[in-house]
Amino acid sequence: MTTSTVPAANAGLQDRVSRFYALDEELLADPYALYREMREAQPVMRVGNVVAVARYDDVKAIFRDPRAFSSNRAQGTRVTRKRAGLEGSALDKYDALLRHERGQISLNDMPEHTRLRRFVSAVFSPAAVAGMRGAATATAGQLLDDLELSGQEPFDLTEFSYRLPFLMVCRMLAIPSPEVAAFRTWARALRRGLGTNWENLDEAHAAIRHIEEFVRGLIAERRSGALTGARDLVASLIAAEVDGTRLTDQELVTMFTLMLTSGNTNDMIANAVIALTDWPGQRALLLDDPARMRNAVEEFFRYCPSVHGVHRVAAADCEIAGFAVQAGETVRLMVASANHDPGKFPDPERLDLTRPNAREHVDFGFGIHTCLGQWLARLNIETALTALLERVPQVRAVQPVRYRREYNFRGPERLLATAS
């Protein structure tokens, strides 16, 4: 470190939070320490182009009020100010990415949100997902068969945690032999963009073009009648009607693209293995009684979530816990900080797989936008960890773990593990 660098401890909290969101590596290494300071000293803070909200009760109150806090993120200062600084092809690419986002259920307000959600509500319902348990268990078993788990050499859990949720989506969409490597590259680019407000414009734009082309192909294949009688999700959503309307091609493309590139489940499996490595007593509890897995998964969502931030836009001038917010400002709900709020979860920095209120975490959001894929995510994580612990009860993450350099989704770049 050079002498001109201001030591982190001497700089103000505001400055450190700014640097955290500007991807300062040192601060990104331990987000929870920073979150704690924010909750205690400045629970609502203007930082860069957003207003950041760190406490559980404030985050939840905003989730509950979709009229005051819009999900149409393109209208917020985080997007409008970034957009104002772009020109030429960069602006074109940014706009193309925003156009793509617009069809997402989670970025729409009522009544459009209601309409879009009606098309897919049943498909992702707890009952529908329960019917996929057998397939998830079989897939997890096959993926573990491919790993050399018994030797002394570390094995790569990244593939396992990525492939299980991805292959389950491919199954729903009837994609018989997906090009896993290509999707993974595209997904990584898109997620990096989502996690950094499209800092990687060129890469993300190229990825979205590739993946949209693929998805348009899936749709065209069904429309052409080449797969007559297909009963997969692509075929059924093309045909589905709600109040006499159908999904547009762009809406279909956005929906399937999101499913094929979502990576939060994959992070969660990895983060849970890391947490169990750090808390051997909790692992023992789980091995002792596998029925504890259900609540354990909720505690993993609380303790080591993938999603750290969710955005809303203030619809009118308002106050959040006494802090004045202007209409149009982007509000960042710091869900990972809320999950570690001691006012809601006593002793929050401790992993407690039997925590009675773990389920009240807000990692799936809350309210009308609560994550549609949450049951599938739970199924995948539960199945992955159960299968892994059955085969390798003492699975341990190889330290130190290197996390991706972004602030919105937290998970390791790559996760190596050993059997003992």
Next chain:
Amino acid sequence: MKFAVDLNACENHGQCVFVAPQLFELDEDGELAYRREAESEYVSAELAPGVHEEATLAAELCPMQAIRIIG
């Protein structure tokens, strides 16, 4: 037609309040108001035909699938 709410499955997300405001309400604590009337399952009275569609939509969209239509 009636509806039933599984109050153990319900997490008070409030989707029903937005799509069926004549039938569902959250109290000042953000809890489904029917919690005051039942422990684990609330069953409604016979519904007027004018709110059948609202009830069906609430059941369809509940993120926890905690609402069931009877009859």
